[in-house]
Amino acid sequence: MKRRDFFKNTSMATVAAGIGLSSANAKDKKGQITDSKKRQKDNWYQVGNGKKGIPSREKTVTYDVVVVGAGIAGICAAVSSARMGAKTLLVNDRPVLGGNASSEIRVTLNGVKGLKRKNRTERETGIVEELLIENWHYNPQESYPVWDHVVYDFVTREENLDVMLNTQAIDAQTKKDKITDILCWQSTTETYYTIKADVFCDCSGDGLMAAQAGAEYRTGREGKAEFDESFAPDKADGWQMGATVMMITKDMGKPVKYNAPKFTIPYEADKMHDRGIKNFKEGYWWVELGSEFDIIEDFEENRHKLLGYMHGVWDYVKNSGKFPEAENIALDWVGSFPGRRESRRFMGDHILSQKDMQDNIQFEDAVAYGGWSFDEHCPGGIESPNEPPSYFHARFKEVYQVPFRSLYSKNISNLMFAGRNVSVTHVALSSTRIMATCGLMGQAIGTAAQICVDKKWTPRELANKNINLLQEQLLRDDVYIPRRAAQDENDLAKKASKITVSSTASGDAQYLVDGTSRDIDNKIHHWESNGLDAEVIFEWDIPVALSKIELKGNTNLHRNLMMHKNPAKNKDQINDIPPELIKNFDAQIRVNGKWQSVAKVEDNISRLIKLDFEQKKTTGMRLKLKNTWGEKNIRLYEVRCYS
The missing domain is CATH 2.60.120.260 (Galactose-binding domain-like)
Incomplete structure (x- = not known):
């Protein structure tokens, strides 16, 4: 894959170009939107009142806490912040909530699983568990579109919590080391929102808002020596784990033909290392593409190719003659939006590493835990057929701790993270990226956000002054912190x-x-x-x-x-x-x-x-x-x- 100099154009320029707003003049020196105020070319005749008009769709709103990104991490962050009493806003760039777990992508909401002991599951409690139990109560039919609405109800009924869908956070204003407001574009209403808050949480995965604020981040794979990680490559490189497009089938009870679309990329089964067809119902996580430099810039190119590869696999199942048992099976749904595993990782006061997790380091500021195996997907994905699709490096004997210092920015004082964009190494991410683990991080930063608003502290001040305050609240709210018993003096x-x-x-x-x-x-x-x-x-x-x-x-x-x-x-x-x-x-x-x-x-x-x-x-x-x-x-x- 050809390397690109993505530093020539900022991500803001790319996004802004798509909505008619350039990064150079998005806001003036006072932080006000400039171009959109004029809209001089808008030729609107209002039949109802017989007048010419120009749409004025700019709004400024203020909250205590703003959470950008409504995957499982962002949902848990926003709900916990609101329940603690903070006036909270959840911003999501998609029409549904849930991120990779939503009906758009349909990744299983996994958590700690496969521990090397009798009880291989050590399931997460707190907000993540509430969602899962509610789903079985309201959605016994296991419908993903209904799951979307279970999640929507769960979030929108929460007091103190507002939700903006179809809204992309595209810029951030800072004063010294603090975000003062962010600029969002809601595509469905053609409205620019300037959103002010005391605390900002980026749970969006890719982290455009945090990047625009100037938060320090890195991409790619660290070399073995930097963190003494045995599973890391000998030398650092730019590879990031890939994105996957999923599919679901159904039994039609009669023979069904399959005619592949023109963009199909043939599946060469004889070349594929450990990518066998093991079921016809769902698949296939290994239809995946990574990037060696800038996976965000490559997204659309990879999306198109992933659709081709997925249809290529199904064409092989239906038309190779090797699976007569699939005669009555038909495609019922194919994802059009790939689920991403890795892009930006923002740097905190601590970078969680393989050794931290394998040695089960006990952190004084532990606020979450994980236990999925080191599951590092092959960087090249399906275009590296000679390599296994994932290196399941090792499983854990017991769950590991996630420190609070990995969940806030080292250089932007009022910014926190949860999800796959937190302060971890590439190897550590291969475990921490699992959604229920991300949800625990989300509940931790949402709780922390309200404490920071109440105490007028930065997240770093909370970590240094009274981390016990955050830990005790999390334990009270049914978040398990390994080897940390509750000691609430008010109980x-x-x-x-x-x-x-x-x-x-x-x-x-x-x-x-x-x-x-x-x-x-x-x-x-x-x-x-x-x-x-x-x-x-x-x-x-x-x-x-x-x-x-x-x-x-x-x-x-x-x-x-x-x-x-x-x-x-x-x-x-x-x-x-x-x-x-x-x-x-x-x-x-x-x-x-x-x-x-x-x-x-x-x-x-x-x-x-x-x-x-x-x-x-x-x-x-x-x-x-x-x-x-x-x-x-x-x-x-x-x-x-x-x-």
Whole structure:
């Protein structure tokens, strides 16, 4: 592939040219849009009022936090920021939410999987899990277009959160080392938005907004020596992992012909290393193209070729004569927008590396975790047929930590990242890029964003002054941080003089306040009743003022929840609300010696349950746990109480 000097033209110039706005005059010295104000050539006759007019479609809006990019990372960032109380805006350049997991691309929302131990799955909780459970509740038919609307409902119903779709962030204004505002173009309304905020989060993958702000980033593969990475090439180069276009088929119940389009590129099966046709239902992740210099500039060229390669594979399946069992199978959907794995990686105060992850370095500022194998896709993709499509270098024995210092910019003070554009090496990215891992990063920076707004801190100041504040909030919101137990001094449940339960099948009531809200390997951190209609009672010798009760139930974190393009892959999971999850219960407090109900929960579908009620003084709190979604016992991992 020919190298290009992409420094001759900035990415802003390319984008702006497409919408009639040049980078040279996009904004004047005061940061105001210049060209679009005039629109002198617009020849608009308004029939309704009989007047000539010029459209005025420029708006300025202000938020506490702006999140650019609404893949899984951006969704988790925006929702967590809004839930924490920050006025938040989520900006997405596509008409649907979900990024690579959306109906446009249809990549499985994977997370930690394939660990080298008995429990190979250590599933993510928090916002990622909420989305997955809601999908099975509202979308048992496993429809990707319906999944889009499950995600849309999840995001748009959130208080404090606004959403802009079909909107590209194309420029950023900075003052010293701080972003003051960004310029966005909403194609459907032909509107320029100037968006001001205290904190900006770039979760867009490619990171155009962050790049326009001047955030330091790198692309390509580091050499072995820079970070002492055994899986890195001997010498650094510009290769980036490629993008993939997916497809789905269906059985028509009768023979179906296939006529390949003219742009098809023949599939030469005899030359392909480990790229065999293993199923006809979905495929194929190895129809992939990378780039050795600038994968963003190459996107459209690669997209066209990927469509050709995908149809070439299917033409081989249908017309080579080697797969008579595919006679009744027809294409049902072919993606037109490739899912990208790698482009820009923005630099933070720490660059997470292979050794950090393999040696399981314990970071004082850990806020997320991962565990997908080092899965470095062949740089040349399908155009390097003699190499395997991916180098599955190694699996992990246990999950690794992701530090907060890898999630904010080292040189732009109010900018954070989550997703595949965070501060990692190329080799480290081969694991951290997995979407559920990206979602954990997103929840971390969204939570951090609100704290920064509230405290008037930069992310670096948060990391240096009180990282414990962020970690404790994440743990409270059901994000697991490996080897980090919760120690919230405001949790009144920890101060209870006595905890009693109606029955016990496994675990112990004291585990409800031990700060670890999941079982780790063979170490139990739960209480489980012996049968249904159970109860848990917390008592205090001195009356306490209660207004919040929070608990974490059981969703079996060693079983997957993902939706697949190929339902046959669901055989080891339950495609419904986890049967172990508590369904109905009543929360009560004791007032003047009598139990009063403060909250009744019915048809619960979330592992984390937060109850708010009018504050009252009490010496006792009781949970009347009625039933689950199917299991014969009720299991809890944590109970918290607050004023």
